[in-house]
Amino acid sequence: MKYVSTRGQAPILDFEDVLLAGLARDGGLYLPESWPVLDRDTIGSFAGRPFHEVAAEIVGRFTGGAIAQADLSRMARDAYSVFGHAATTPLVQIAPGVFVLELFHGPTLAFKDVAMQLLARLMDHVLEKRNQRATIVGATSGDTGGAAIEAFRASKRVDVVILYPHGRVSDVQRRMMTTPVEANVHAVAIDGTFDDCQALVKGMFNDHAFRDRVALAGVNSINWARIVAQVTYYFVAATALGAPHRQVSFMVPTGNFGDVFAGYAAKRMGLPIDRLGIASNTNDILPRAHATGVYDMRGVVATSSPSMDIQISSNFERYLFEAGGRDTATVRGQMQSLAQSGRFEVGGAMEAWRQEFEAASASEAEVADAIRHVQGDSGYLMDPHTACAWVALGKSQLRRVAPDVILSTAHPAKFPDAMEAITGIRPGLPPRLANLLTDPERIARLPNDLAAVQRYVETKANERVP
Ligand SMILES: *Cc1c(COP(=O)(O)O)cnc(C)c1O
Numbered sequence: 001m002k003y004v005s006t007r008g009q010a011p012i013l014d015f016e017d018v019l020l021a022g023l024a025r026d027g028g029l030y031l032p033e034s035w036p037v038l039d040r041d042t043i044g045s046f047a048g049r050p051f052h053e054v055a056a057e058i059v060g061r062f063t064g065g066a067i068a069q070a071d072l073s074r075m076a077r078d079a080y081s082v083f084g085h086a087a088t089t090p091l092v093q094i095a096p097g098v099f100v101l102e103l104f105h106g107p108t109l110a111f112k113d114v115a116m117q118l119l120a121r122l123m124d125h126v127l128e129k130r131n132q133r134a135t136i137v138g139a140t141s142g143d144t145g146g147a148a149i150e151a152f153r154a155s156k157r158v159d160v161v162i163l164y165p166h167g168r169v170s171d172v173q174r175r176m177m178t179t180p181v182e183a184n185v186h187a188v189a190i191d192g193t194f195d196d197c198q199a200l201v202k203g204m205f206n207d208h209a210f211r212d213r214v215a216l217a218g219v220n221s222i223n224w225a226r227i228v229a230q231v232t233y234y235f236v237a238a239t240a241l242g243a244p245h246r247q248v249s250f251m252v253p254t255g256n257f258g259d260v261f262a263g264y265a266a267k268r269m270g271l272p273i274d275r276l277g278i279a280s281n282t283n284d285i286l287p288r289a290h291a292t293g294v295y296d297m298r299g300v301v302a303t304s305s306p307s308m309d310i311q312i313s314s315n316f317e318r319y320l321f322e323a324g325g326r327d328t329a330t331v332r333g334q335m336q337s338l339a340q341s342g343r344f345e346v347g348g349a350m351e352a353w354r355q356e357f358e359a360a361s362a363s364e365a366e367v368a369d370a371i372r373h374v375q376g377d378s379g380y381l382m383d384p385h386t387a388c389a390w391v392a393l394g395k396s397q398l399r400r401v402a403p404d405v406i407l408s409t410a411h412p413a414k415f416p417d418a419m420e421a422i423t424g425i426r427p428g429l430p431p432r433l434a435n436l437l438t439d440p441e442r443i444a445r446l447p448n449d450l451a452a453v454q455r456y457v458e459t460k461a462n463e464r465v466p
Helices: 015-021 040-045 051-060 069-081 112-130 143-152 171-178 194-206 208-214 224-240 258-268 285-292 316-323 328-341 347-356 364-378 384-394 416-423 450-463
Strands: 002-005 030-032 091-095 098-102 134-139 158-165 185-190 248-253 273-280 294-296 343-345 357-361 404-408 444-446
Touching (some): 051 069, 051 224, 069 112, 091 364, 098 224, 112 143, 112 158, 112 224, 134 194, 143 171, 143 185, 158 171, 158 194, 158 450, 171 185, 185 194, 185 450, 224 248, 224 258, 248 258, 248 384, 258 273, 258 316, 285 294, 285 357, 316 328, 316 347, 328 343, 328 347, 347 357, 357 384, 364 384, 364 416, 384 416
Parallel strands (some): 098 404, 134 158, 158 185, 185 444, 248 273, 248 404
Antiparallel strands (some): 002 030, 294 343
């Protein structure tokens, strides 16, 4: 299977190169040349199977045979053995016809573990085969950094350096990055904002000599393998609720559009999904674009669901490419307009987008109300990201014909301050994380200075070369 860039001017690559490359050289994102489609019997056979078995089957459809199926099965079994629930991603019913898909049973209590745990194993496998090493550099506003450090801490071939804004992530989020003791993972507090951290990462990727010297690789949400790994839970949840004999709808707390795009991919692969819902918080660029046809950037507002506090929804470019008939010239024009003026017209992709998706945002007051209301009615405690999806579902204009699944992307204990402010109760960490708040931390602190950060990254990468 081959992969093409949304901007049409990068080399066509196979799965392994796409896995290591992340972003395409023309600035675009990679997508498969054509979608693998599963027949109804295959989809039906997923019902009741262990999560890791379905994961190996799904990912296997995208590798083009580059990774042996037995290796894939072993990596998937390994990746999901670290989850704290036997079902990996259990479904919980909270109202008539409404289910919560809990994606937060991984080591860092957010859904990013589902993809990152498998991605780390896939990368190690490919690097081992090629006898290469790689250095992952990433910026995080909270969840991605911890998930990456947790996933790669056992890696023999990858060094990870995560930059986060000093003093601007929660204690739980910081400790998930700073308490792992392995020598290949590094959390760096930058004297600056999240945007500064992102600019430093971009600066490192744009310095091609540096990029080659340390074999820079990316694991942010535009990495195609992360999206593929997320497709699994759409199949697992839908078949548990009666697919392919019955349609299912999903409402997804959305930031960078990676998670909901995985749902779109599942639909293209033959899963009978009725509606895909985009739920945002106050940072509602996608619901506004869905209503008006104009994607228009504004400043970011801090909310109780910080992982969705975004200005640019990177993976939306993948959907523009698909819904616009894979017209790369149009995508290039839209992205150029975004870079120049902070806005673009969704244009010809609009009709498909309105048909296949719905979108709504949740205000801070609505999120707090929803958390209290659901807890009172059913005893179920949702985190603020999940609550955005509950609110968006309530605003849905469409007739409900299918069971609705709300994706729960974080455990409430990951955001104890917000939860305490809303409910009056501070949720406790699961027992397996009992030592997180007392384990010693290891933090490097660096100025917001590209040269200083590059020196640090190169030193750390060189220390580990055998
Ligand atoms: C990353 C994240 C999201 C947003 O997911 P996208 O794939 O970026 O749309 C939502 N909730 C939580 C808790 C997250 O960590």
